[in-house]
Amino acid sequence: MNMNGAHPLLKVKNLTKKFGDHFAIKEANLEVMRGERVVLIGPSGSGKSTLLRCINYLEVPTSGTVWLDGEYIGGRYNDDGSWVKDSPSQLTKKRQHIGMVFQSFNLFAHLSALDNVTLGPRWVLNMPKKEAVEIAQQLLEKVHLEEHSHKLPAQLSGGQQQRVAIARALAMNPKLMLFDEPTSALDPRLTNEVLDVMLELAEEKMTMIVVTHEIGFAREVADVVFFLEEATIVESAPPALLFSDPKDERTRQFLVDCNILK
Amino acid sequence: MDLNFMIQILPRLLRASLTTIQVSLLSLLLGTLFGLLMGMIRVLGPRFLHPFVNAYVTFVRGTPVAVQIYAAFFLLPRIGLNWSLFEISVFALTFNSVGYQIEIIRAALQSIDKGQHEAAAAIGLGKWKAMWLITLPQAAQRMIPPLTNELANLIKASSVLSIIALYELTRAGEAIIASTFRYAEVLILMSILYFLMIQSLTEGSNYLEKNVFNFRTSRIKTRKIKQPAG
Amino acid sequence: MPLDLDFMIRIFPELFRALILTVQISFLALLFGIVLGILLGSLRVIGPRYIQIPIQWLVNYIRGTPQLVQFLIVYFALPRIGIVLNEYWTGVVALTVIAAGYEVEIVRAAIESIDKGQKEAALAVGMSEVKALRLVLLPQAMRRMIPALTNELSNVIKASALLSVIAVNELTKVGNKIIYETFYFFEVLIEVAVLYLIVIGVLGWISSYFENKVFAYGEAITATEVR
Ligand SMILES: Nc1ncnc2c1ncn2[C@@H]1O[C@H](COP(=O)(O)OP(=O)(O)OP(=O)(O)O)[C@@H](O)[C@H]1O
Ligand SMILES: [Mg+2]
Numbered sequence: 001m002n003m004n005g006a007h008p009l010l011k012v013k014n015l016t017k018k019f020g021d022h023f024a025i026k027e028a029n030l031e032v033m034r035g036e037r038v039v040l041i042g043p044s045g046s047g048k049s050t051l052l053r054c055i056n057y058l059e060v061p062t063s064g065t066v067w068l069d070g071e072y073i074g075g076r077y078n079d080d081g082s083w084v085k086d087s088p089s090q091l092t093k094k095r096q097h098i099g100m101v102f103q104s105f106n107l108f109a110h111l112s113a114l115d116n117v118t119l120g121p122r123w124v125l126n127m128p129k130k131e132a133v134e135i136a137q138q139l140l141e142k143v144h145l146e147e148h149s150h151k152l153p154a155q156l157s158g159g160q161q162q163r164v165a166i167a168r169a170l171a172m173n174p175k176l177m178l179f180d181e182p183t184s185a186l187d188p189r190l191t192n193e194v195l196d197v198m199l200e201l202a203e204e205k206m207t208m209i210v211v212t213h214e215i216g217f218a219r220e221v222a223d224v225v226f227f228l229e230e231a232t233i234v235e236s237a238p239p240a241l242l243f244s245d246p247k248d249e250r251t252r253q254f255l256v257d258c259n260i261l262k
Numbered sequence: 263m264d265l266n267f268m269i270q271i272l273p274r275l276l277r278a279s280l281t282t283i284q285v286s287l288l289s290l291l292l293g294t295l296f297g298l299l300m301g302m303i304r305v306l307g308p309r310f311l312h313p314f315v316n317a318y319v320t321f322v323r324g325t326p327v328a329v330q331i332y333a334a335f336f337l338l339p340r341i342g343l344n345w346s347l348f349e350i351s352v353f354a355l356t357f358n359s360v361g362y363q364i365e366i367i368r369a370a371l372q373s374i375d376k377g378q379h380e381a382a383a384a385i386g387l388g389k390w391k392a393m394w395l396i397t398l399p400q401a402a403q404r405m406i407p408p409l410t411n412e413l414a415n416l417i418k419a420s421s422v423l424s425i426i427a428l429y430e431l432t433r434a435g436e437a438i439i440a441s442t443f444r445y446a447e448v449l450i451l452m453s454i455l456y457f458l459m460i461q462s463l464t465e466g467s468n469y470l471e472k473n474v475f476n477f478r479t480s481r482i483k484t485r486k487i488k489q490p491a492g
Numbered sequence: 493m494p495l496d497l498d499f500m501i502r503i504f505p506e507l508f509r510a511l512i513l514t515v516q517i518s519f520l521a522l523l524f525g526i527v528l529g530i531l532l533g534s535l536r537v538i539g540p541r542y543i544q545i546p547i548q549w550l551v552n553y554i555r556g557t558p559q560l561v562q563f564l565i566v567y568f569a570l571p572r573i574g575i576v577l578n579e580y581w582t583g584v585v586a587l588t589v590i591a592a593g594y595e596v597e598i599v600r601a602a603i604e605s606i607d608k609g610q611k612e613a614a615l616a617v618g619m620s621e622v623k624a625l626r627l628v629l630l631p632q633a634m635r636r637m638i639p640a641l642t643n644e645l646s647n648v649i650k651a652s653a654l655l656s657v658i659a660v661n662e663l664t665k666v667g668n669k670i671i672y673e674t675f676y677f678f679e680v681l682i683e684v685a686v687l688y689l690i691v692i693g694v695l696g697w698i699s700s701y702f703e704n705k706v707f708a709y710g711e712a713i714t715a716t717e718v719r
Contacts, residue, residue: 058383088388093386095383095385095386096385096386100380100381100384106375108378108395119395120386123395165381320689324696325685325689326649326651327650328664329664329667329684332681333681333685336678337677337681340677340678414556418719432564436564439564445564449568452557453561456561457553457557460557461556
């Protein structure tokens with residue numbers, strides 16, 4: 001949905017990532033407006049994770065650029081047009097603005113829920129401990145986990161862990177949130193806990209890109225859905241349109257395989 | 263077997279055992295300090311330093327500890343360090359231990375799940391901060407069993423210090439044998455003392471691992487699926 | 493500190509002879525250790541409990557106390573029980589004890605790594621337990637031991653340096669003797685260290701060659717490294 005007068009927050013241009021000779025994502029182009037909610041779908045191995053991970057440079061793209069709110073991730077252009085790579089510390093700094101939620105949660109195993117959330121503010125943003133704890137408690141409340149803040153990851157259910165992970169990402173006050181199949185390691189009940197939290201975020205107009213197989217979520221929340229197959233973005237459209245009347249035969253086939261289309 | 267004789271020499275051997283424990287523990291601790299430093303260089307440090315660390319490890323592991331001890335004994339005074347026998351001994355065993363601890367530490371650091379590093383990167387932690395705040399605390403638990411083993415090895419290796427006349431347990435035993443010729447009693451007592459030292463330290467570290475560094479209390483309840491939901 | 497290369501070359505023959513002796517003694521100890529290790533290791537696996545337990549005690553004792561103490565025990569105990577050997581053979585016996593202590597564990601681990609079905613199949617065709625071990629399990633286990641045994645040889649070579657205390661003229665002892673005669677300790681120590689490094693390096697290389705190239709992944713049992 002291109003809102004009138006909206007500014008792009010993220011511009012991905014001609015992004016390609018190769019592993020050896022194999023294209024994981026090929027010439028991907030993507031623009032996300034401020035407050036826009038984007039869902040990526042596609043069969044396994046189509047490059048959804050790779051695209052997401054290239055956006056915050058966990059994976060360094062083979063070619064192409066990622067631009068976020070006025071600066072390029074991973075480098076910058078000199079006045080003479082030449083590309084200068086970011087130093088590790090510059091890249092680290094830029095990453096702060098992009099929150100990421102992983103399929104396998106990746107909570108810091110040795111830290112309590114609260115410490116997982118305060119770690120970023122305290123050690124990256126150099127916030128005083130008291131302030132960081134306050135923010136973390138608010139966020140844990142927001143993901144309905146205020147009572148579990150002292151628990152270690154191993155003492156939390158998968159759904160609870162994932163909600164802590166969301167709080168941890170939000171604690172950095174990111175401009176953009178990336179979700180890579182945040183619920184696919186969870187059973188249906190726990191999935192809903194997590195989706196509820198994501199829904200609330202979406203309602204607050206958090207800009208987000210979500211890789212998911214939860215079509216219901218996509219329908220309800222997404223402004224745009226992108227369909228990927230074999231490392232390419234095949235098409236994109238608002239969910240109502242894409243799920244009922246896809247333009248591309250490959251998209252249709254995928255939706256039929258998923259029992260979404262007859 | 264003369265029990266009276268054994269009781270009579272026990273205090274001497276116990277006092278020497280104390281030296282054995284002191285040298286071994288100090289070498290373990292110093293070894294961990296330098297091992298961490300070099301292990302981290304090996305994992306995160308600039309690539310041009312890796313061959314130096316590797317050469318060091320190869321040297322330590324490829325030569326007998328006796329040779330290393332002689333080398334410390336002859337060379338340290340030569341470069342102007344007027345160290346006591348005890349200090350030379352700690353140096354030699356530390357030098358040796360670092361060579362083994364680097365590998366222990368490197369393995370523990372590299373055993374931490376990749377997801378932990380990615381999560382750290384995603385919230386904007388630099389690699390050294392991530393090492394200090396995330397990787398190292400988690401690796402610490404995994405290092406305890408091999409480091410315990412290392413301490414046992416150091417206690418055993420410390421007996422070699424008798425060749426430069428450090429008065430630790432083996433040297434003390436040898437001295438008593440030389441003056442009394444009652445080797446059976448002395449060797450039995452020595453064996454028991456070494457065995458007890460190693461056993462009690464092992465128990466202690468098991469306790470440490472289970473009760474102090476334990477953050478994996480229960481297993482996570484998750485489901486591994488990767489299917490598009492209809 | 494400039495090295496006196498002439499001196500290093502001059503002492504090389506003497507050190508080299510000592511190195512040969514070191515390797516000889518170590519190799520003999522390894523061989524005797526293998527025999528003992530297979531015997532005790534097999535008993536440890538299929539023997540009656542009243543044999544298994546003392547064997548495990550012995551192994552724990554050898555692995556759990558300093559090698560030097562064991563050398564002293566051999567050195568004092570052999571003459572006492574009427575076995576009078578020269579330094580060379582005393583050294584071989586002392587090292588054999590140490591090697592056997594580790595090899596029992598190698599043998600046991602290798603036998604226990606063989607699929608249980610192998611033993612059951614052997615028993616099912618009517619073999620006795622001893623026959624099953626000798627004809628079916630050990631031949632398969634032997635293959636898996638080779639890298640660990642190669643590694644064990646370098647452990648034994650390192651341990652042989654301690655034979656200097658019971659007057660065996662191995663490399664460390666001879667090096668030390670030259671140091672006290674000439675005070676060229678820097679040159680001697682370097683040369684001694686390099687000789688050890690070469691031998692142990694070559695053995696390590698052979699060991700990992702066996703482990704990686706000759707054996708399928710995970711088939712070989714892992715070696716323990718001793719100082
Ligand atoms: N680190 C890597 N090394 C080599 N190949 C990789 C790597 N990561 C991904 N790939 C390959 O890139 C392609 C795209 O992978 P990606 O993980 O992005 O797919 P996906 O769409 O996220 O799939 P899924 O739904 O299974 O998570 C796949 O063919 C995969 O095998
Ligand atoms: Mg994926």
